[in-house]
Every structure is written in structure tokens, then in C-alpha cells.
Amino acid sequence: MPGLFDVLEMDGLLLKNRIIVSPMCQYMAGEDAVTTKWHTVHYGSFALGGPALMMQEATAVEARGRITVHDLGLYDDRHVEPLAQMVEFVHSLGVKMGVQLAHAGRKAVVPEAILAPSAIAFSDRYPTPTAMTEADMATVLNAYEAAAKRAVAAGYDVVEVHAAHGYLLHEFLSPLSNVRTDEYGGSLEGRARLVFAVVERVLAAVAGRIPVIVRVSASEYDPNGYTLKEVIEVCQRLVELGVVAIDVSSGGNLPVAPPAYPGYQLPFAEAIKAETSALVFAVGMLSSPQLAEHAVQSGKADAVLIGRGFLKDKHWAHAAAVALGQQPQVSESYRRAYL
Numbered sequence: 001m002p003g004l005f006d007v008l009e010m011d012g013l014l015l016k017n018r019i020i021v022s023p024m025c026q027y028m029a030g031e032d033a034v035t036t037k038w039h040t041v042h043y044g045s046f047a048l049g050g051p052a053l054m055m056q057e058a059t060a061v062e063a064r065g066r067i068t069v070h071d072l073g074l075y076d077d078r079h080v081e082p083l084a085q086m087v088e089f090v091h092s093l094g095v096k097m098g099v100q101l102a103h104a105g106r107k108a109v110v111p112e113a114i115l116a117p118s119a120i121a122f123s124d125r126y127p128t129p130t131a132m133t134e135a136d137m138a139t140v141l142n143a144y145e146a147a148a149k150r151a152v153a154a155g156y157d158v159v160e161v162h163a164a165h166g167y168l169l170h171e172f173l174s175p176l177s178n179v180r181t182d183e184y185g186g187s188l189e190g191r192a193r194l195v196f197a198v199v200e201r202v203l204a205a206v207a208g209r210i211p212v213i214v215r216v217s218a219s220e221y222d223p224n225g226y227t228l229k230e231v232i233e234v235c236q237r238l239v240e241l242g243v244v245a246i247d248v249s250s251g252g253n254l255p256v257a258p259p260a261y262p263g264y265q266l267p268f269a270e271a272i273k274a275e276t277s278a279l280v281f282a283v284g285m286l287s288s289p290q291l292a293e294h295a296v297q298s299g300k301a302d303a304v305l306i307g308r309g310f311l312k313d314k315h316w317a318h319a320a321a322v323a324l325g326q327q328p329q330v331s332e333s334y335r336r337a338y339l
């Protein structure tokens with residue numbers, strides 16, 4: 001089995017190792033969801049730290065799909081150029097960059113109307129959303145397609161559709177937040193209909209130029225939520241549609257934190273990997289280098305995403321290489337630090 005520092009081919013995209021920076025909202029966008037210097041420094045410093053791929057934070061496909069007014073967006077052509085400059089800079093540091101396309105649904109805290117599959121608030125601290133009409137869904141589909149086209153124009157190497165953590169697409173998938181009685185609710189097929197439609201539109205928009213991956217929440221930690229078996233069925237269908245990798249997270253659709261401990265989401269990745277032909281990425285408290293190496297070497301996942309580990313140590317991948325007795329893949333300017 002390959003290890004953490006072995007290359008990974010993802011539908012023609014060559015990753016120099018199996019370490020990916022997990023998408024992490026910065027809430028540092030300028031007015032109208034535009035990139036600021038913060039993002040260039042933030043992502044640029046991650047890039048110096050040795051991951052193969054960085055996933056940009058949840059980036060809204062619609063203004064009303066932002067979690068807050070400080071989120072990045074790809075819902076306007078004006079967003080493209082500053083993002084393209086950042087991506088180009090990251091590429092110059094030898095790192096690939098992906099963007100997570102997101103719609104916050106009922107977890108949005110923005111001045112615009114809050115939309116969701118059903119008029120059920122996330123918690124008593126959130127407003128009750130408006131149940132989406134078919135016209136709203138058509139708008140969201142168009143927004144995903146347009147954002148995916150802009151992502152290609154900006155030069156990203158990967159597009160991830162965010163269907164996890166209680167945001168719009170997860171809300172549709174879940175019987176906890178979707179009680180619709182039309183064809184977008186009810187059975188798994190109904191609840192997954194919008195997710196599949198979004199993914200189809202994103203795949204059509206990128207037209208094979210870059211891989212499309214999807215982040216799912218594999219468990220809702222609630223007996224009335226969807227089951228892992230259902231998630232696996234959804235993933236199998238996503239792979240049939242053309243999704244190259246599944247990024248396996250969990251939770252987020254209920255205002256309670258799941259029981260978390262090192263590697264707690266790894267069994268979900270393992271279960272999805274066993275039942276699909278997609279690449280599977282594991283995430284969640286994997287920042288011990290030995291655990292990250294185990295996740296890959298054991299074949300439970302093809303790559304790991306590291307979030308907070310990289311926030312704490314921008315050179316997490318180099319430190320992991322040293323901890324595992326390997327030569328870090330550092331830029332020439334930093335080599336003397338590792339002699």
C-alpha cells in the first residue's frame with residue numbers, strides 16, 4: 001500500500017503526496033465576497049508547508065448561500081480575477097489548489113432570504129428558512145454551474161461540491177431537515193435529487209477539464225437521520241455520474257457536536273471506500289503523522305485532509321515527514337532548516 005508521501009493520481013491530476021489542506025472558512029473576504037490579501041498570505045503560507053493540494057474554504061455560489069457576509073464567493077465574474085491571481089501564486093509554489101463550492105442553506109446568516117428544503121430552523125438561534133420552490137432550485141442549479149465555470153476560468157485544479165456539515169445539499173439529503181412531499185423529498189432518491197442535479201451541472205460545466213469531488217457527512221449522529229448505507233448509495237451514484245473522489249466528513253446538520261477523537265471519521269471513509277470505486281479522502285483529527293500515515297497505508301483512505309493541524313503549523317506536512325523519518329519536500333530556500 002502507498003504511504004502518505006507517495007504520489008496520487010486523481011483523474012489525470014498528479015498529487016505529489018497524499019496530504020490535502022482541508023477547506024476552512026476564514027471569514028476574511030472583502031465587500032461582496034472578494035478575495036483579500038489575507039487569502040493570498042494564508043493559502044500561500046500553507047502552500048510553502050508541503051501539501052499536495054489545498055482546498056479553498058467554502059466559497060458561495062450565491063450571495064444568499066454565504067454563511068456570513070465575510071465568506072468568499074464565486075457568484076460574480078468579478079470574483080474570478082483576484083482568485084485566479086491567488087491560484088497562480090499557489091501553483092508557482094508547486095501546489096495544486098481546489099475550491100469548495102458551497103451554499104449555506106438554512107445555516108446562512110446574511111441579509112438575503114434564507115432558503116432550505118423545508119421551513120425548519122437549524123436551531124432556536126437561527127431564523128426559520130423559507131422552503132424552496134422549484135424556481136429557487138433552478139436558480140441554485142444555475143448558480144452552481146456558473147460558479148464551476150468560473151472555477152475553471154480561475155485555474156483551480158479541483159472542484160469540490162459541499163454536500164456536508166448541514167449546509168444546503170446536506171439539508172436536502174437529510175430527513176431531519178427535508179420533509180418535502182414533492183419529488184425532492186421523501187425517499188432517498190427524492191432527497192438526493194437536488195444533490196445529483198447539482199453534481200451533474202458541475203460536471204457538465206467543468207467538462208472533464210478538472211476532477212469533481214464531493215464532501216459528504218457520513219453520519220448525522222441521530223437515529224432519525226440518514227444511515228451510512230444511504231450515504232454509500234448516494235456515493236455510488238455520484239461515482240456513476242463521474243465524481244472522482246469522496247471527501248468523508250460527518251455531522252453538522254444538528255446543533256450538537258459529534259463525539260470526536262483522533263481518527264473518529266476514518267471508519268466512515270473505510271466503509272465508503274469498501275463499497276465504491278472512487279478515491280476516498282479521510283478527515284477529522286488526523287494530525288498525528290503516524291495516524292495520517294496509517295489512514296493511507298492501511299488502505300482505509302487514499303489521502304488525508306488536515307485542517308486545524310495546518311492552522312497550528314503551516315509546515316505540517318514537512319513536520320510530518322520528519323516525524324516519519326522521511327525527507328521533507330521543502331522549497332530550496334528552506335532546505336537548510338532540514339539539514
Ligand SMILES: Cc1cc2nc3c(=O)[nH]c(=O)nc-3n(C[C@H](O)[C@H](O)[C@H](O)COP(=O)(O)O)c2cc1C
Pocket residue numbers: 022023024025026057058100162164165215249283284285286287305306307308309
Ligand atoms: C476554522 C475552520 C473552518 C472550517 N471551514 C470549513 C469549510 O469551509 N468547509 C468545510 O467543509 N469544512 C470546514 N471546516 C471543517 C474542516 O474542513 C475539517 O473537516 C475539520 O476541521 C476536521 O479536520 P481537522 O481535525 O483536521 O481540523 C472548518 C474547520 C475549521 C477549524
